[in-house]
Every structure is written in structure tokens, then in C-alpha cells.
Amino acid sequence: MIGLEAVFLQVRDLAPVDLDRWIENAWVRPEGRPGAWAFHDIDVARIRLIVELRDHLEVNEAALPTVLSLVDQVYAMRRRLQRLNAALAEEPPELREMLARLLDGAA
Amino acid sequence: MAEDPYKILGVGREASAEEIRKAYRKLAKKHHPDLNPGNTVAEEKFKTISAANELLSDPEKRARFDRGEIDAGGAEKAPPRGYRQYADTGAGERYAYAGGEDGGFGNFEDLFSTLFTDRAGRGGAGAARGADAHYTLTAAFLDAVNGATNRLALPDGQTLDVKIPPGTADGQILRLRGRGAPGRGGGPAGDALIDIRVAPHRFFRREGQDIRLELPISMREAVLGAKVTVPTPGGPVAMTIKPGADTGQELRLRGRGVPAHGNVAAGDLFVRLAVVVGPADPALAEFLRGHQPAAAFDPRAGMEEA
Numbered sequence: 001m002i003g004l005e006a007v008f009l010q011v012r013d014l015a016p017v018d019l020d021r022w023i024e025n026a027w028v029r030p031e032g033r034p035g036a037w038a039f040h041d042i043d044v045a046r047i048r049l050i051v052e053l054r055d056h057l058e059v060n061e062a063a064l065p066t067v068l069s070l071v072d073q074v075y076a077m078r079r080r081l082q083r084l085n086a087a088l089a090e091e092p093p094e095l096r097e098m099l100a101r102l103l104d105g106a107a
Numbered sequence: 108m109a110e111d112p113y114k115i116l117g118v119g120r121e122a123s124a125e126e127i128r129k130a131y132r133k134l135a136k137k138h139h140p141d142l143n144p145g146n147t148v149a150e151e152k153f154k155t156i157s158a159a160n161e162l163l164s165d166p167e168k169r170a171r172f173d174r175g176e177i178d179a180g181g182a183e184k185a186p187p188r189g190y191r192q193y194a195d196t197g198a199g200e201r202y203a204y205a206g207g208e209d210g211g212f213g214n215f216e217d218l219f220s221t222l223f224t225d226r227a228g229r230g231g232a233g234a235a236r237g238a239d240a241h242y243t244l245t246a247a248f249l250d251a252v253n254g255a256t257n258r259l260a261l262p263d264g265q266t267l268d269v270k271i272p273p274g275t276a277d278g279q280i281l282r283l284r285g286r287g288a289p290g291r292g293g294g295p296a297g298d299a300l301i302d303i304r305v306a307p308h309r310f311f312r313r314e315g316q317d318i319r320l321e322l323p324i325s326m327r328e329a330v331l332g333a334k335v336t337v338p339t340p341g342g343p344v345a346m347t348i349k350p351g352a353d354t355g356q357e358l359r360l361r362g363r364g365v366p367a368h369g370n371v372a373a374g375d376l377f378v379r380l381a382v383v384v385g386p387a388d389p390a391l392a393e394f395l396r397g398h399q400p401a402a403a404f405d406p407r408a409g410m411e412e413a
Contacts, residue, residue: 029201029202033305041198042198046190046194049189052139075144078144079197079200
């Protein structure tokens with residue numbers, strides 16, 4: 001985990017007031033408390049994503065919560081599907097083959 | 108990357124910086140890998156688009172490329188790891204979606220209802236646990252330090268009494284078993300997960316188990332010493348200030364920080380003194396005018412270099 005200063009070194013085009021507001025809005029959720037935040041790798045990657053959404057993809061701050069919520073839902077879904085995939089990997093080959101056939105048919 | 112960056116962005120050689128930025132944004136919106144997780148084509152495409160933009164958006168690099176001094180690959184560099192590398196793993200749970208009525212994605216039921224229903228119907232083994240519900244509760248500083256019961260109003264109009272144990276820290280998550288969504292097919296209810304936010308206090312500050320406090324004292328108390336009353340999380344406590352105290356001096360009241368909880372010992376209260384001169388006092392001014400300090404004293408000694 002890294003502190004606030006290290007985040008500004010790692011993410012270009014990031015203004016302190018913006019990051020404060022994003023933390024306030026819970027779009028970024030570091031550990032710790034105001035004045036002593038500790039950022040996980042995923043927090044830094046998320047800050048970078050928000051900067052890119054805003055500066056490159058022209059998503060303004062009013063639309064950001066909607067976009068982030070959709071992004072979070074997509075990844076939550078993907079994590080679930082990975083769990084399902086892992087669970088299916090434990091099943092007998094015949095069952096997996098049958099499922100693969102059914103899924104192919106559905107596509 | 109060997110391809111012509113102009114071709115990649117779909118702009119002419121004489122395109123303006125604005126045209127290049129527009130072309131890049133248009134393509135980036137479509138192919139951003141964090142918005143297309145698992146799509147390797149989009150990922151590769153985005154890499155080439157970014158590299159092309161990196162080159163053409165920098166006037167110096169663009170000029171060198173146009174003069175043939177560097178090739179299209181000259182600007183390529185490994186991008187930092189994207190959000191999706193983290194969000195696809197367990198780390199992503201930090202940003203688990205919690206806004207929906209199903210209280211998050213704790214189980215598979217809503218997606219695979221057929222599977223779960225069949226299982227339940229076949230003989231009870233498939234009773235499904237209810238989903239966990241996620242809430243946030245902001246607790247007053249002293250409630251979190253000393254422990255308290257706070258009432259949480261739920262979106263559906265019901266209330267939930269949350270027992271905050273002593274020593275609860277900001278960001279701690281409390282689990283109330285069985286207070287989430289009801290189970291199906293005889294399964295147990297899910298849990299309520301409550302993210303505790305601790306509001307700041309007007310004069311206490313928490314550092315681990317210790318608490319810090321700045322205590323104003325008068326000039327008279329500082330010079331002559333005094334017995335003063337100090338607020339602590341557990342109530343006021345008497346403390347002796349020795350004669351000759353000064354701003355910045357720190358006194359420790361052992362065991363007066365966060366009270367002991369579980370197998371964590373009580374923290375200390377650190378009291379930092381701050382001398383306050385107070386309202387104008389003609390007699391004091393008169394005394395100081397005639398006063399000769401015993402030794403020369405310059406409070407700004409050591410600040411000369413600025």
C-alpha cells in the first residue's frame with residue numbers, strides 16, 4: 001500500500017482537489033482516514049481509470065457515478081462467472097462437455 | 108508497433124492537434140480495455156491507438172517521426188496495469204457493486220434461478236442462503252471509541268439497531284448475522300454488513316489506540332503551574348501542569364485513550380499544551396513593559412536562513 005504523495009507521482013494529470021472529492025464521493029475507497037490514506041494497487045488503478053474516463057473518454061463528473069456503477073457491476077459479474085467456472089472445473093468431464101454443447105447451441 | 112500512426116487514428120498527415128485528439132478519443136471510447144474486459148482484440152487495438160496517440164500528440168515526437176528520425180515504435184512503452192487486472196481478481200471485492208436491491212452479488216441465485224430451484228426441488232439439499240445486505244453507518248467519534256448502539260434506518264423503512272463495540276475504527280465492517288435478505292427453500296438469511304465510518308471529533312484525534320488532544324492553557328497556568336481538568340473519552344480527568352510549561356509540551360495520560368477492548372490494551376491520551384494569552388490586560392501590559400527578562404530569549408532563533 002502507498003500513501004497520497006506516491007499516488008500523485010504514479011498518476012499523471014491528477015489534481016489533489018479532484019482526488020479528495022472522489023474519495024469523498026466513495027468512487028475511490030482507500031484505507032485509513034483523511035490525512036493518512038493508504039492506497040491499494042487497485043485503488044491506484046481505479047484513480048487512473050477515472051482520470052482516463054474523464055480526460056480521454058470525455059465522461060464528465062455528473063455521469064461518472066453511473067459509469068462506475070456499471071463498471072462495478074460488470075466486474076462483479078465477471079468475478080462471479082469466474083467462480084462458476086472454477087466450480088464447473090471440479091465437475092466430471094461428461095457434465096462439462098454437455099454444458100459446453102448446450103452453451104454452443106444457445107449462442 | 109510498426110504501423111503508420113496516422114493510419115491507425117484515421118487522420119491525414121496534416122491533421123491538427125485537435126483533429127488528432129478527437130480521433131483518438133473516438134477510438135479510445137470504443138476500445139478502452141477496462142470497459143471491454145476479456146476482449147483481447149479491443150485490448151490490442153487500444154494499445155496501438157494509445158501508442159499512436161502518444162506519438163502524434165507530442166509535437167516534438169510527431170515532428171521527429173515526420174522527419175523519419177524515429178519509427179512508429181519509438182513511442183511505444185508498457186502501459187501501467189489496467190484496472191481490470193485488479194478488478195477481475197479478489198481485490199475487486201473492494202469495489203463490489205452494492206447499490207442494487209439484491210444487496211450485492213453474494214450468490215448466484217438471480218442468474219441461475221433454474222439451477223437453484225431444481226436443486227431445492229430435488230430434496231432440500233439446495234436450500235439457498237439469502238444475500239448479504241450492505242450498509243454504511245456514520246458513528247460519532249466518541250460512540251466509536253467507547254462503544255454505543257446506533258439505530259440505522261433501512262431503505263425499506265425498517266430500522267436496525269447496530270451495536271458498535273468499543274474501539275471501533277473507521278472503515279471497520281460489522282457483520283450482523285441473519286439480518287440480510289431472507290433465505291429460500293428453508294435456507295438461512297444472509298448477513299447485514301455494516302461499513303462503519305467514524306466522524307471526526309472537534310478536539311480528539313485518534314491514532315491507533317492512542318488519542319491526541321490539544322489543550323489550551325493560560326499564560327499564568329503555564330508560568331506558575333496549575334491543576335487543570337482535561338476532557339478524555341471516558342470523562343474529565345484532573346492533570347497537573349508543572350511550572351514553566353510551554354506550547355508544544357506533550358503530557359501523556361496513561362490508559363486514557365481508547366479503552367481496552369477484546370485483548371487490546373487501553374491506549375494513552377497525549378495532551379499537547381497550547382498557551383493562550385487571552386483578552387487584553389492593561390495591568391499585565393504594564394508589568395511586561397517594566398519587566399527585564401532574566402536571560403535573553405529569542406523564540407525565532409534558528410529561523411534566520413529563510
